[in-house]
Amino acid sequence: MTSSMPKHFNPPESEKSWYDFWLKAGYFHADEKSALDPYTIVIPPPNVTGSLHMGHALNNTIQDILIRYRRMDGYEALWMPGTDHAGIATQNVVEKELADQGVDRHHLGREQFVDRVWEWKEKYGGVILEQLQRLGSSCDWVRERFTMDEGLSRAVREVFVRLYREGFIYQGDYITNWCPRCHTALSDLEVEHHERKGKLYHLRYPAVDGSGEVVVATTRPETMLGDTAVAVHPEDERYEDLHGRTFNLPLTHREIPLINDTFCNMEFGTGAVKVTPAHDPNDFEIGERHDLPKITVISLEGTMTHEAGESYEGLDRYACREKVVHDLNEQGFLVGSEDYEHSVGQCYRCQTVIEPIISRQWFVRMKDLAQPAIEAVEDGRIQIYPETWKKTYYEWMNNIRDWCISRQIWWGHRIPVWTCTGCEEILVDVDEPVSCPKCGTGELHQEDDVLDTWFSSALWPFSTMGWPEDTGTLRKFYPTSCLVTGFDILFFWVARMIMMGMKFMGDVPFRHVYIHALVRDADGHKMSKSRGNVIDPLVMIDKYGADAFRFTLAAFAAMGRDVRLAEDRVEGYRNFVNKIWNASKLVLQYLDGVEGDQIIDPPMAKEIQNRWIRSRLSFVIGSVRDAFDSYRFNDAAGSIYQFFWHEFCDWYLELAKPSFYGDKGEDSLKETAITAANVLETSLRLLHPLMPFLTEEIWQRLPVKGDSIMIASFPVADTADRDIEAEESMGVATDLITGVRNLRTESGIKPSERIRASVVSDDDAFSEIVRVLKKDIERLGRLESLELDHVGPIPEGAATAVVKGQVLFINPETEVDAEAERVRLSKELEKVVAELKKVNGKLSNSQFLQKAPPEVVEKNRAIQADLNIQKGKLQENLESLGK
């Protein structure tokens, strides 16, 4: 039974109905009790505040391709979905919303504010997941997780406590990156450095005893209010006299010493450095080495403190900078200033310039955690694709620094540390202690800080599976198979997952890491919401359909390169969708009386075009599998595109039409219909991971058994289908047809005009093939007749061509333009002669003959022979033109 198909494929309708169908049927769900081998991917959890951008689209399309491929190929495929609570980002969003209502979070208080964030999350947090569904993502939604779920929070506390007890976590007063706007510390990774234009000011500090002065340079003059020393290199001869002196710090009443420190670069400026231990990471270390006081002059709000002095207290740091410069200048301490481009650290969430400030923070000692993670990549337990990223990974891991994990915000996992107000006992535990075990009386106050969001992300591969419980999910699906991600979070996330996986699971979190391209904007910049340069994938889906969009992303996803999405490519693949639809429509018309079993397992074909297309198909299956297996999605897309459009549609279906129309009899119709359906059905299964909706829509209309293409098996190449003879014969036919068509066009013969063509052949095998395929060549060449084995001279004025070393000519009813023909043939001859010259050069080179591999020499000889024949025939043809 066959059904007729609508004129056009309707993506919105199809996408919605099939997605619902799959969901209801439970095909997305992975069973941990299954006997099948597992294939697991955990999603890089998008921020709850997120909405789908190109990066997500590419990332999730790739994951869905992998998951659908393995699911069809007989694996128990789990794609674990979820979202990330995104501490700072989410808090910022809700704070902004509150601000619009004129509310400050401090007025609400912590508890109420957190409630509000939860409300926000319930209301808007699912948006991104719905958007992922529009892409066709076949996640196991039943297992959806959120990094602040009870279970995951428990895992976070467990990890914190264990790390603390083993001495990996410590607390201390250190200089950290501080965002005055988000009002929290940031890890080094969360600071983005950008080149900015600024000024380098040169300041004069006079010696207390009037015996001289020292000139220092700074881009942040306001920090001089917190200077506690001037440092010079111990070997800097310029300052020998000044050793041991003290200097007046301008604008203050303080005196500061001159110290020696090898940190100073004698080549830079005056070689003297002002030292502000409280506001510069280097100066902090110098301060530690020399036991200098640390004077905090900039507050957590980014304003000047009391310590900065009366005239500056309360000023914003930038207002203060101006005032300090003004005052220094007025009092004669400003030597000068110059334009200066330098790197400035900014908050990765709000772009505010960060301020290095001393505060009490929690840190994780990384070195010992990093070692096993380095080894896991070194010994291949984790493979990174493309490999070039390994180097970057090692570089960072080998120079890893301690991780500041505390954040002074409210939205996140509150640090599981309590202090007893009675005896100051510090309690670190997974669950909130009921009372102080030491004094039993004091009140317990939990640490105010929350953990860096990436702390919980680092546990994602096992926390989502129920750790620390020993769950069936963990046993079945951990370690995961492949992590698909962009390189922008290689350190933030991937490296930390490896470390935590090794530490707490004793095994790698994933066996493969596939690092895909970053989708950039037209200027090559990273697309990001804060930059406002995003192109909306949903618009692409609305405009061209999810299948075309997915296929485009796959076609662009060459390993290790960035993507700049061109919309006309999406349009091109939308046309491919249309092509598949229409080809299917054609094939479906001829399936009366064809059984599903015959389509799935067709008998050996007899007719050459049927043998040929099945041979081609078996090669394509192989290359698509290879491409998927090695993450070459562009090759997979390319192979199948080329096959389906240019081989199946352009050649095969055209050759099949006479059979379809019944011109070649009942048997031919039957065999061809079965073959066409078989190739179509197999192609749909090959295409399914790339184009899930379209393939399901068509597959459901085929008379094959099964409930859905997404649980049908992925094609396996049948080597018995490989048929070199058929491919060679078809090569002759297609070349002849192309030759005829070319002659027609070149000779200006209208398609409607029926003409005669002849072949002059001195090759029996060639002639035999032409004889067998005569009718096809005539039809597709739009020939009235094809004369085989023409003997005698080529008629004067006939247009000629050389095909596979044999001569083809057409007998036009109207005389061809001999001059135009001469020009055409001469041009072709010129080309052949040029090529021949190259080949002759190679083959007359004894070095080439000696050193090149025999097969290469052989190939060149064949080319030479072929070119010689072409040359000869072209010359003859030219001569036969007369004159």
Add this chain to the structure above:
RNA sequence: GGGCGAUUAACUCAGUGGGAGAGUGCUGCCUUCACACGGCAGAAGUCACUGGUUCAAAUCCAGUAUCGCCCACCA
């Protein structure tokens, strides 16, 4: 300052040692009974530049130029 990557047709990009490719666009012809979101036939490139290795280089090596990214405490 260190590292990585890019430079191939008008555009967007594949191609990593043996006769330069795709999609789009362009030119010409075709309203042929799956598809004009189509068919057929074409034109189009000093593979950034300079050297080197090799019988053979878009492909490997060195350098140059331009662009981009990542990392880094140089005031």
